[in-house]
Amino acid sequence: MDRGVQVVGIAGPDRLDGPPSLNLDYSMKGARSVISMALPMDVSAIDAFLSKRSPAPHNLDQFINYQRLFRVETELADYLISLGYKARALPTSADYRRSPYVFSLQPAFSMRYAAIASGIAGQGWSGNVITKEYGAAVYLGAVITDALLDGDLPLPADYFYETRCKQCRCCARSCPSRMFSDQENERYLLNGELYTRGKRRSVDLCKISCFGLHSLSYDRKWTNWGLHWIDDWVEKEPNPKKKTALMAAMLRKGLTTGDSMPRFDILKRLCTRLYPGEVSRFLPSLDHFPQDESERYRILAAFISSLEIHGIDNYPIPMVCGQCALVCGPEPEETRRRYKLLTSSGLVVPGEKGRMTKVETYEEASLLRRRYPLKSPFYRNLRDTFDSLYLWHRYYFGLDLRGHLQAIRYRRRMKKALSDNTNHKTSSM
Numbered sequence: 001m002d003r004g005v006q007v008v009g010i011a012g013p014d015r016l017d018g019p020p021s022l023n024l025d026y027s028m029k030g031a032r033s034v035i036s037m038a039l040p041m042d043v044s045a046i047d048a049f050l051s052k053r054s055p056a057p058h059n060l061d062q063f064i065n066y067q068r069l070f071r072v073e074t075e076l077a078d079y080l081i082s083l084g085y086k087a088r089a090l091p092t093s094a095d096y097r098r099s100p101y102v103f104s105l106q107p108a109f110s111m112r113y114a115a116i117a118s119g120i121a122g123q124g125w126s127g128n129v130i131t132k133e134y135g136a137a138v139y140l141g142a143v144i145t146d147a148l149l150d151g152d153l154p155l156p157a158d159y160f161y162e163t164r165c166k167q168c169r170c171c172a173r174s175c176p177s178r179m180f181s182d183q184e185n186e187r188y189l190l191n192g193e194l195y196t197r198g199k200r201r202s203v204d205l206c207k208i209s210c211f212g213l214h215s216l217s218y219d220r221k222w223t224n225w226g227l228h229w230i231d232d233w234v235e236k237e238p239n240p241k242k243k244t245a246l247m248a249a250m251l252r253k254g255l256t257t258g259d260s261m262p263r264f265d266i267l268k269r270l271c272t273r274l275y276p277g278e279v280s281r282f283l284p285s286l287d288h289f290p291q292d293e294s295e296r297y298r299i300l301a302a303f304i305s306s307l308e309i310h311g312i313d314n315y316p317i318p319m320v321c322g323q324c325a326l327v328c329g330p331e332p333e334e335t336r337r338r339y340k341l342l343t344s345s346g347l348v349v350p351g352e353k354g355r356m357t358k359v360e361t362y363e364e365a366s367l368l369r370r371r372y373p374l375k376s377p378f379y380r381n382l383r384d385t386f387d388s389l390y391l392w393h394r395y396y397f398g399l400d401l402r403g404h405l406q407a408i409r410y411r412r413r414m415k416k417a418l419s420d421n422t423n424h425k426t427s428s429m
């Protein structure tokens with residue numbers, strides 16, 4: 001808290017019984033407790049993002065805060081180490097477990113489950129966790145340690161589902177590809193209790209929107225800040241049950257943009273490495289971020305090339321979506337306000353010289369896309385394909401046998417908990 005993190009909580013070993021990604025041993029042998037923390041996303045940057053004024057402040061906010069969290073985590077871990085314990089600051093994202101399917105994105109450690117177990121947040125309908133203070137629009141961090149710490153009190157299971165999400169569902173309607181249902185739910189087991197969230201139709205749909213491969217909403221009234229549309233999905237929604245078709249669409253599009261690898265690499269570096277002092281040297285604070293859009297892009301592009309990532313100077317915006325978290329404010333009225341901002345502010349598409357241009361209607365957007373098509377040269381796509389395959393396979397290809405065995409056991413326990421729950425309900429009727 002001295003470092004300006006207002007939302008902090010602890011879970012001891014008695015509160016870490018859940019899905020395999022809550023297993024501390026995977027990230028540090030002998031770890032017994034986790035300290036979770038959350039930093040708020042900047043609301044004026046969210047507004048600029050959702051209203052299609054500019055994606056730059058929110059990207060700046062993410063760059064700064066992922067590094068800030070990592071720095072606070074590292075200081076806390078160093079402090080615990082100085083007291084004689086083992087401790088580890090965890091990467092804030094992009095630390096996926098090895099898998100034969102490299103895009104399965106199972107994290108080494110799930111900060112969301114940890115945040116719930118530590119009492120700083122509750123499960124939200126979107127899958128994001130919600131804090132009382134800032135809603136779901138937060139960045140999460142965690143430190144694990146072998147110190148035996150007393151846990152904080154968690155919120156009741158389904159706290160936010162009962163008090164907010166049941167009536168809201170703005171998050172589900174803010175996802176361009178409708179990754180999760182706005183009606184059906186699914187449940188998971190954590191510390192012996194069942195938690196409810198929106199049923200995911202397919203997590204690949206989320207990756208497609210979050211990586212900017214399809215930015216258009218199904219009603220064609222708004223977009224996120226992604227550059228691309230999957231043409232087949234403009235007229236007809238994809239079928240989420242056809243998993244191979246979804247995966248093929250994702251790869252086909254992702255490998256023809258020419259910049260998939262550097263875009264992901266930005267997130268990977270900012271979330272898995274600490275750059276001492278460098279962020280503040282290259283980046284202004286949000287208060288000192290210029291108003292001029294091309295100047296903002298110049299600053300972000302210079303920062304990205306300072307990380308030694310090249311090839312995306314013209315549109316240095318890696319975070320183009322995340323709208324399910326961005327709309328979710330601390331109060332229902334605030335959520336409705338943000339949702340309205342998103343859905344009533346039209347569309348953005350690349351226009352002249354690739355500049356993102358805001359328009360009111362789908363027809364205008366289509367016209368611009370036809371007039372200024374984005375073309376990435378063949379040799380660039382080829383290089384990007386090789387670079388992407390290399391990066392994803394080098395860091396994420398393999399087999400996490402132990403994790404899979406834990407997942408099988410976990411699924412069994414969950415099935416039993418679900419059937420006990422149904423029996424209990426039937427017998428008490």
Ligand code: B12
Nearest residue numbers: 019021092105107110111127128129139140322325403407
């Ligand atoms: C992978 C990932 C993604 C992926 C996939 C997202 C997804 N829906 O799973 C992509 C890139 C698409 C993504 C998008 C987003 N993300 Co993200 N992402 C993560 C990451 C690395 C892990 C998320 C996670 O927990 N996934 C999956 C597993 C663990 O959960 P699960 O599916 O419920 O698990 C089930 C099964 O898979 C199984 N299981 C669990 N563990 C394991 C392990 C094995 C081996 C097996 C076989 C099975 C298994 O059991 C579970 C119950 O059935 C975290 C960082 C971190 N290390 O925690 C950030 C994180 C969750 N993301 C975050 C954010 C903000 C976002 C976005 C809003 C975009 C953005 N950055 O602005 C969107 C939101 C999308 C959404 N509605 O979920 C924040 C969350 C903030 C919050 N309030 O909750 C995090 C914590 C990053 C951070 N440090 O702040 N994300």
